[in-house]
Amino acid sequence: MDDRPELPLAQLHAFAVLAEELHFGRAAVRLGIAQPPLSQQIRRLEEKVGYPLFTREPGRVALTPAGEELLPAARQALALIAKGVAAAREAGSGRAGRLRIGFAASLALTVLPDLLRRFRADFPAVRLDIREMTSAPQLSALRAGMIDIGLLREPPTGDADLCFRTVLTEPFVAVVPAGHPLAGQRTVRIEQLAELPFVLLPREVGPPLYDQITALCADAGFTPRVVQNAVEWQTVCALVGTGLGVSLAPASVRRIRLGGVAFRGIDPGAAARVRTRVAVAWRRDDANPVVSNLLAILGQGPESGT
Amino acid sequence: MDDRPELPLAQLHAFAVLAEELHFGRAAVRLGIAQPPLSQQIRRLEEKVGYPLFTREPGRVALTPAGEELLPAARQALALIAKGVAAAREAGSGRAGRLRIGFAASLALTVLPDLLRRFRADFPAVRLDIREMTSAPQLSALRAGMIDIGLLREPPTGDADLCFRTVLTEPFVAVVPAGHPLAGQRTVRIEQLAELPFVLLPREVGPPLYDQITALCADAGFTPRVVQNAVEWQTVCALVGTGLGVSLAPASVRRIRLGGVAFRGIDPGAAARVRTRVAVAWRRDDANPVVSNLLAILGQGPESGT
DNA sequence: GTCGTCCATACCTCCAGAGATATCACGTAG
DNA sequence: CTACGTGATATCTCTGGAGGTATGGACGAC
Structure with a gap:
């Protein structure tokens, strides 16, 4: 059994004030009580300590x-x-604390910067730990409590522990070497990619997105011949730029500025209407108010004018 | 009016223990209470903070x-x-704290070392500030609260604020140059000093002691012709050693080992029975228990065997 | 399903202590 | 001397909260 401190904090406060004033009357006024109760407080404290604290x-x-x-x-x-109570209240209200965010690398150029900027504007005291992670690891990191927020593509549905909310959707674009004949077209039909070598993310990085891309190809009547994998879209585009092959990627990869690579919209039709979803993920039971605050900011929708 | 903290320390303790155990049952056992009261403590604390502190x-x-x-x-x-309460209890019991002692330089060779050694043996945690001061300044320093204990000669009587207790008494000795004819005698009669130049402390350093010495001379039928003042007995003896003159000093100056100076007892008679008193002084109203402890040690008398 | 674990809730007792007012005791300043 | 300032004491009220027991509800293990 632990030792139990039996000094009410209020008595210590009275003691501290009296030690400053060295005058029972004035100290009592500062404490907002009458003088006799103050005398009692001090006497009780002295009894508990076992020795007089003041000479009168x-x-x-x-x-x-x-x-x-x-x-x-x-x-x-x-x-x-x-200070501790104040800090706890800050943290409790979500005005301070820590938020660990995992994000897919391709989002570092689109939703992430805007989100961080707006969140920091509203909650400057929250420490943000952001780390780049591919989609599948984000889900396990969330479940393990290693991160609080995930930003990923093509969230799974019907997860018991995790919640998702779509942040934006975007169509696919064809990624082709700048010198390739297809780069001369304004748009590309997916069938035109059928015979070309593909550069893609490995399926493990994000199975739903991978499946979505292969489904696009399947709808066009072929199975993509993947000659090279890369875990980030930046790398995929760079490899396409070397002429290694072509790819299908979410439209936001257009933000990647690389020489030797061209992005072309998908030709009108069913394929052009297929969009990939970017979602925010969090633990369903996460009571962290900082998480709620971030979700609230996302809920306001993207800032107008940007 | 000051902000008043309204967190009982006991609740914070319960919180800290629960934060370690992360288990209400075990934490309650450690606290020596049943589990429901612990739940209530935590709930009350959470209400006061305004936010939940635990997820259950x-x-x-x-x-x-x-x-x-x-x-x-x-x-x-x-x-x-x-820690603060423990320290306060130590200080309150006199086992710790600070003691400022002023002492006459001549006592640095006699009562002071023994006293300090014995006090430190019993109260090793007390910080001792010892400073050399002549008698008169000790009295004002005591009154001003600059020191807590004084060690001086010939204390005044009937002081309203200060108390004194005699620590030891000692006879006077004649201090003569080693080469002087008087140094050849086993004892000296005071009359024999009548025509010789004197080295003495200035009267201001300790009026009662000075008056006592001149009274000795007056009883022997002369007024000492002081040719040199020195504020410390060490210096007096050194000056006597140079042949500048002779002196009458408390017997404990024998401890001063200097070449060229001899100490000789006073010849039997009334003068040989005159003794100077060394006393400890303290504030009558001083409630500092460390002071009481030191006085108690002095009260035990000098350690036998030393 | 049943049991065991674990925390919350409800309800009760009881008292320490916070606060107030009135008064006393003691010094000091006029 | 009286008056005042200051702190201690006496006495009362009242309530917050600490502690208990009994029980409920949710979940996990088997």
């Missing part, structure tokens, strides 16, 4: 050596607790 | 961000107060 010679109140020893401890403890 | 998912208790912020503050504050 008529006319002058002074600290005893024992009081001298207790005073700095009392002051520091009071300050610590006041 | 069935099977697992965990800290919320707010609890995470509060915990270190609570821990530190509890430790601080425990």
Whole structure:
């Protein structure tokens, strides 16, 4: 069984104030109580400590050596607790604390910067830990409590522990070497990619997105011949730029500025209307108010004018 | 009016223990109470903070961000107060604290070392500030609260604010140059000093002692012709050693080992029975228990065998 | 399903202590 | 001397909260 401190904090506060004023009357006024209760508080405290803390010679109140020893401890403890409670309230309200965000690399150029900027504007005291992760690891990191927020593509549906909300949807674009004949067209039909070598993300990085891309090809009557994998879209585009092959990618890869690679819209038709979804993910039972605050900001929709 | 903290320290303790155990049952056992009261304590604390501090998912208790912020503050504050109270008790009992001692230089060779050694043996945690001061300044320093204990010669009587207790008495000795004819005698009669130049302390350093010495001379039928003042007995003896003159000094100056100076007892008679008193002085109203402890040690009398 | 674990809730007792007012005791200043 | 300032004491009220027991509800293990 632990030792139990039996000093009410209120008494220590009275003690600290009296130690400053060295005058029962004035100290009582500062405390907002009458003088006799203050005398009692101090007496009780002295009883608990076991030794007098003040000398009361008529006319002058002074600290005893024992009081001298207790005073700095009392002051520091009071300050610590006041600060601790304030910090806890900040954290409790979501105005402060920590938020660990995992994001897919391709989003570093689109939704992420805007989101971070707006969140930081509203909650400057929240420490943001952002780390780049592909989609599948985000889901397990969320479940393990390693991150609080995930930003990923093509969220799975019907997850028991996790919630998702779509942040934006975007169509696919064809990624072709700049020198390739297809780069000369304004738009590309998916069938035109049928015979070409493909550069794609490995399926494990994000199965739903991979499946969506292969489904696009299947609808066009072929199975893409993947000659090269890369775990980031930046790399995929760079490889396409070397002429290694072509790819199908979410439209936001257009933001990647690389020489030797061209992005072309998909030709009108069913395929052009297929869009990939970017979603935010969080634990369904996460009570962290910082998470709610971030979701609220996302809920306001993208800032107008940007 | 000051802000008044309204967190009982006991609740913070319960919080800290629960934060370690993360289990209401075990934490309650450690606190020595039943589980429901602990739940209530935590609930009350959460109400006062305004936000939940723990998440209670069935099977697992965990800290919320707010609890995470509060915990270190609570821990530190509890430790601080425990230490502060312990220190106050040490100081209150006189086992720790500070003691400022003023002492006459001539006592540095006699009562002071023994006293300090014995006091430190019993109260090793007390910080001793010792400073050399002549008698008169000791009295004002005591009254002003600059020192707590004085060690001086020939204390005044009937002081309203200060108390004195005689620590030892000692006879006077004649201090003569080693080469002087008087140094050849086993004892000296005071009359034999009548025509010789004197080296003495200035009267201001300790009027009663000075008056006592001149009274000795007056009883022997002469007024000493003082040719040189020195504020410390060490210096007086050194000057006597140079042949400048002779002196009458408390016997403990024999401890001063200097070449060229001889100490000789006073010849039997009334003068040989005159003794100077060394006393300890303290404020009558001083409640500092460290002072009482030192006086108690002095009260035991000098250690036998030394 | 049943049991066991674990925390919350409800309800009760009880008292320490916070607060107030009135008064006393003691010094000091006029 | 009286008046005032200051702190301690006496006495009362009242309530917050600490503690208990009994029980409920949710979940997990088997």
